[in-house]
Amino acid sequence: MNATISFDSVLHVVLALVGVAVFVGLNGLLLVYAERKVAGFIQRRPGPYEVGPQGILQAVADALKLIGKQLVRPDRADPLLFWMAPVLAFFPVLLLFLPIPFSPLLTGWDVNLGLLLILAFAGFNVLALLLAGWGSNNKYGLLGAARAVAQSVAYEIPLLLAVLAIAFQEGTLSLTAIVGGQGGMPWQWNIVVQPLAFLIFFVSALGETNRAPFDLPEAESELTAGFHTEYSGMGFGMFFLAEYANMIVACSVCTVLFLGGWKGPFLDGAWWFLAKVYGLLLSMMWFRWTYPRVRFDQLLNLNWRWLLPLGVLNLLATAFVMKL
Amino acid sequence: MHSTETLWSNGTSCPAASADGGCADDQIAGDGYTCRFEQGARPESLILNMGPQHPSTHGVLRVLLELDGEYIVRAEPVLGYLHRMHEKMAEVKTPAQFMPNMGRVDYLHALAWNWAYVGAVEKLAGIEIPERAEYLRVITCELNRISSHLLWWGAYLLDLGAFTPIMYAFDDREMLLDLLQLMTGSRLTYSSFRFGGVYTDASPAFVQGVRQFIPHLRSRLPMYTALVTENIILRRRIEEVGVIPQDMVTRYGASGPVARGSGIAYDVRRAEPYSVYDRFDYEIPVRHEECSMARYMVRMAEIEQSLRIIEQAIESLPDGEHMHPKAPKPSFKLPAGESYFAVEGARGKIGVWIASDGGKTPYRVKLRAPGFSNLALFAECARGTLLADAVAILGSLDMVIPEIDR
Numbered sequence: 001m002n003a004t005i006s007f008d009s010v011l012h013v014v015l016a017l018v019g020v021a022v023f024v025g026l027n028g029l030l031l032v033y034a035e036r037k038v039a040g041f042i043q044r045r046p047g048p049y050e051v052g053p054q055g056i057l058q059a060v061a062d063a064l065k066l067i068g069k070q071l072v073r074p075d076r077a078d079p080l081l082f083w084m085a086p087v088l089a090f091f092p093v094l095l096l097f098l099p100i101p102f103s104p105l106l107t108g109w110d111v112n113l114g115l116l117l118i119l120a121f122a123g124f125n126v127l128a129l130l131l132a133g134w135g136s137n138n139k140y141g142l143l144g145a146a147r148a149v150a151q152s153v154a155y156e157i158p159l160l161l162a163v164l165a166i167a168f169q170e171g172t173l174s175l176t177a178i179v180g181g182q183g184g185m186p187w188q189w190n191i192v193v194q195p196l197a198f199l200i201f202f203v204s205a206l207g208e209t210n211r212a213p214f215d216l217p218e219a220e221s222e223l224t225a226g227f228h229t230e231y232s233g234m235g236f237g238m239f240f241l242a243e244y245a246n247m248i249v250a251c252s253v254c255t256v257l258f259l260g261g262w263k264g265p266f267l268d269g270a271w272w273f274l275a276k277v278y279g280l281l282l283s284m285m286w287f288r289w290t291y292p293r294v295r296f297d298q299l300l301n302l303n304w305r306w307l308l309p310l311g312v313l314n315l316l317a318t319a320f321v322m323k324l
Numbered sequence: 325m326h327s328t329e330t331l332w333s334n335g336t337s338c339p340a341a342s343a344d345g346g347c348a349d350d351q352i353a354g355d356g357y358t359c360r361f362e363q364g365a366r367p368e369s370l371i372l373n374m375g376p377q378h379p380s381t382h383g384v385l386r387v388l389l390e391l392d393g394e395y396i397v398r399a400e401p402v403l404g405y406l407h408r409m410h411e412k413m414a415e416v417k418t419p420a421q422f423m424p425n426m427g428r429v430d431y432l433h434a435l436a437w438n439w440a441y442v443g444a445v446e447k448l449a450g451i452e453i454p455e456r457a458e459y460l461r462v463i464t465c466e467l468n469r470i471s472s473h474l475l476w477w478g479a480y481l482l483d484l485g486a487f488t489p490i491m492y493a494f495d496d497r498e499m500l501l502d503l504l505q506l507m508t509g510s511r512l513t514y515s516s517f518r519f520g521g522v523y524t525d526a527s528p529a530f531v532q533g534v535r536q537f538i539p540h541l542r543s544r545l546p547m548y549t550a551l552v553t554e555n556i557i558l559r560r561r562i563e564e565v566g567v568i569p570q571d572m573v574t575r576y577g578a579s580g581p582v583a584r585g586s587g588i589a590y591d592v593r594r595a596e597p598y599s600v601y602d603r604f605d606y607e608i609p610v611r612h613e614e615c616s617m618a619r620y621m622v623r624m625a626e627i628e629q630s631l632r633i634i635e636q637a638i639e640s641l642p643d644g645e646h647m648h649p650k651a652p653k654p655s656f657k658l659p660a661g662e663s664y665f666a667v668e669g670a671r672g673k674i675g676v677w678i679a680s681d682g683g684k685t686p687y688r689v690k691l692r693a694p695g696f697s698n699l700a701l702f703a704e705c706a707r708g709t710l711l712a713d714a715v716a717i718l719g720s721l722d723m724v725i726p727e728i729d730r
Contacts, residue, residue: 043491139372143394143711212485213557219485222715224379292557293485295712296394 013098016108020097027248028241032059035285042289066240069233074137077230081135086231086238089128093245095121100252101176103262103270114175115163118253119156122208125246126152129210129217129227132239136230144226147296148210148217154303155207155214161311162201165194165318166257175253179261184268191258196314198258200307202280205250207303209243212288216296251280369397376405380483380715383725385699389714396714399706401699406729414689419445419519420654422689427513429691430727432472435465435508436669437691438517440676443598443665445519448678449658451651456644457521458600463534463637464507464522465667466630468514470541471500472670473623473630476722480620481552483719484561489552496544499537506530520651526641534638538631545628553624562616566717568705569614576701579694580672581626582721585619587612592668604636616720623722657684671695671722695721695728 033048033056040047048055073082099114101107111117126149133145167173169190170181182189191198207214218226228239255261255276264272294302375386384405390398410429414422419441426441427434439461446453474497478490501511507530508516508523516523552558573583583590591608593601609625611618660682666675672694681687698721706714 039487043488044495045491139370143372143391215485219712222380222712289488290551291486292481292555292561293712294557295561295710297710298560 013109016098017094020094020108023097024094024241024245024248028244029059029063031244031247031281032062032240034282035288038282038285039289042286063237066234066237071233071235074230077137078135081131082230083235085128085132085135086235086242088124088131089242090238090245092121092124093242093249096245096249097252099175100249101179101256101261102273103268104176106270107176110174110176112172112174112177115167115173115178115253118249119160119163122246122249123156125208125242128239128242132231133217133227136227138230140223140225140229141227144217144219144223144229147219147223148227150296151207151210151214151216151299154300155204155307158200158303158307158311159204159208161308161315162194162197162204163253163257165197165311165315166190168315168318168322169193175256175261179256179263182260182263184260184263184265186260186265189258189260194258194314194318196310197318198254200311200314201254201257204303204307205254206284206287207299209246209250209284211243211247211284213291213294214299215288215293216299219293247281247284248277251277251284254280366392366397368392374714375402380718381725382479382718382723385718385723385725385728387702387714387718389711391711394711396706396709396711399703399714401702403696403699403729406725408726408730410730411689411691414686414691416685418655418684419658419686420656423517424513424515427510427515428726429693429730430669430671430674430695430724431512432475432724433468433670434512434514435461435468435517436667436674437676438515439465439599440665440667440669440674442517442519443667444663444676444678445658447665448661448663448680449519449652449656451520452648454521454645454648455600455642456525457646457648459637459641460507460522460526460646461517462600462604463526463634463641464504464514464516466634466637467500467504467534469670470627470630471497471504473627474500476623476670477548480719480722481558483715484558486552486558489548492544492548492551496541499533499540503530503533503537506533518647518651519656521645521647525646531638531641534634538635541627541631545624548624553620559617561712562620562716562720563613564615564617565709565713566616566705566720567614568701572701572704576704577697578672578701579697580669580722581619581622582672582698582701584608584610585622585720586614590673592666592673596666598665598667600637601633603640604633606632606636616716619720619722657682658686666692669694671724671727672698691730693727693730695723695725699723699728 036058037047048058051057051061073079096118098108099111099117101110129148129152130145133141133143133148166178170178172178186192210217216226218228223229228236231239255273259276262268262270262273370391372389372391373386374389375381376384381387386402386405388400388402389396408428410425413425417425423438423441426437429437445451474493478493481489504514505511506527508514510516568578568582568586570586570588573586573588579590587610589608589610592598594608606629609622609629611621658678658680660680662677662679664675664677666673668674673692674694675692677690677692678686679688702718702721706717709717
């Protein structure tokens with residue numbers, strides 16, 4: 001930005017970051033619980049129900065267990081890289097929440113290049129996975145890291161193309177302005193105008209966040225746990241939390257771009273935004289507990305042969321229509 | 325960093341490493357076995373030790389892999405982590421004492437092993453079996469086959485990354501286990517067949533339960549097809565993957581669904597009919613695609629065929645004894661001689677060969693485990709495939725490690 005950065009704006013950002021950290025932490029607990037309950041529902045079993053009423057304290061108990069565990073580093077792992085990876089996986093994600101408009105009043109930092117900021121900092125995740133796999137001196141970890149890099153780099157491109165189509169259409173990179181360009185009713189949302197972009201974005205987001213059926217970097221049945229094979233305690237906890245935080249970011253951006261953000265048929269506000277985000281998150285969980293995992297070459301083929309050409313065509317069509 | 329140290333936490337370096345020069349690369353320093361698995365012609369390849377503790381080796385199979393990227397240059401299964409000397413134990417136990425071992429060779433289709441051993445002893449000693457007992461054996465053995473296939477189905481989908489199907493399979497399997505518990509008294513490691521019959525007679529509750537179970541499972545199978553079998557991701561993962569040509573099947577002596585998935589219609593129940601199987605109307609499912617999907621389809625079809633057999637057997641269940649009145653006491657001596665008896669297990673041809681010199685215990689017992697031959701072809705079949713395919717192939721062979729290691 002420029003020289004007008006004042007003490008106030010810095011304070012605002014710091015406060016927003018603290019708020020985001022709390023939000024991410026609480027949501028991590030909530031989503032772990034939700035994921036396990038959803039899994040239980042889909043698999044016709046109760047899910048967690050022992051710890052607290054209906055098991056709502058299960059996630060808290062798990063978190064405390066992870067925090068309490070000893071941090072173990074394999075004998076020949078690189079200490080610096082090994083411990084840097086989980087930190088690098090988790091903390092940049094907090095920055096991603098800053099430009100997301102939960103409601104007109106509830107926006108961490110309303111920058112006019114919000115979309116760019118999110119896409120730029122989201123790239124850190126790849127680095128973290130690579131370091132984790134490389135630094136832990138484990139062959140499964142290395143294979144997982146190699147998969148993570150190939151997958152993330154590949155799926156970033158269609159993701160960008162889908163985002164660009166919306167940016168073209170709205171003529172802005174500010175998330176607040178993009179929400180402002182949409183109406184409250186479902187047929188006034190961008191998903192109606194850009195259904196293909198929505199599809200590409202959502203599939204790519206699944207790939208970017210390493211969620212099933214694209215969870216290849218940690219493919220349990222092939223690579224035991226992939227890049228985080230050697231991590232336990234909070235080392236693993238950070239990756240875990242980062243995965244859920246990334247999911248929230250992906251679904252938030254999706255909501256802002258395609259589903260009208262905080263706007264609803266009545267009573268606009270953060271509740272609409274959260275409802276849409278949780279709806280998308282639930283569908284992500286639903287996919288995970290329903291589908292088998294794709295194979296790595298199929299994953300890349302899907303990207304290069306389908307998502308990428310479709311994304312380019314969609315972008316060209318959007319540009320053409322906008323020019324008219 | 326510490327290139328001179330060994331990779332293994334127990335601190336032992338490979339003794340043969342320097343002697344024969346096989347362990348030039350510290351990648352493969354390790355126990356006596358790994359150091360024979362030398363680095364191949366490609367110096368840039370990676371040697372990966374998959375197992376004995378690995379989520380998709382189903383127990384304690386260990387597979388040594390040489391990888392080029394994610395492509396498999398060489399694969400070699402390593403056995404013996406679950407060797408319990410069943411064959412040796414058979415030499416020091418009387419036939420009756422050895423029966424419980426038969427529930428533990430292949431814990432998923434224990435009754436087929438029961439049957440193979442009981443059959444061999446009965447053949448050697450000339451023990452007769454009442455007709456009702458034959459029917460009860462058929463019914464329980466086929467129920468057991470279904471429970472084995474259901475568990476395989478769930479576990480295979482787990483290998484392929486789908487977590488939910490195994491829960492559905494266990495739902496149905498639970499009913500089967502309850503039924504078999506009524507008949508055999510146990511839920512997994514059955515040893516309820518006796519020389520000259522079966523241990524318990526079928527109670528009305530069992531007969532009723534089986535009658536209810538058949539339509540129940542039939543109503544579930546279309547759901548399995550719609551939810552899993554027709555899923556595009558699954559089909560892409562296993563169609564045309566793990567092709568086992570007929571020639572490979574015969575060279576390795578593979579049997580069961582692995583052979584039938586490659587177009588070889590060999591089923592012991594048809595080829596060497598035993599018991600009362602010739603009285604029932606059923607088909608031997610055969611597929612000609614030779615891939616993992618073919619084996620998958622064969623097993624799914626076998627569930628339906630087993631249901632058909634059970635349906636006919638339970639309707640025509642004759643009255644009478646469940647143990648022959650002249651069945652020998654547990655302390656009986658085997659006459660001198662040899663006998664061989666084979667049955668069709670869920671994984672293929674189960675054979676038991678007994679040689680007796682007329683003493684209290686058999687002189688030698690040989691157990692022919694189908695999983696052993698089926699797994700043997702993995703090394704050849706997996707060459708050139710992806711790591712993820714290796715998991716899909718291993719799963720499609722339906723291994724039960726305790727049976728392979730015996």
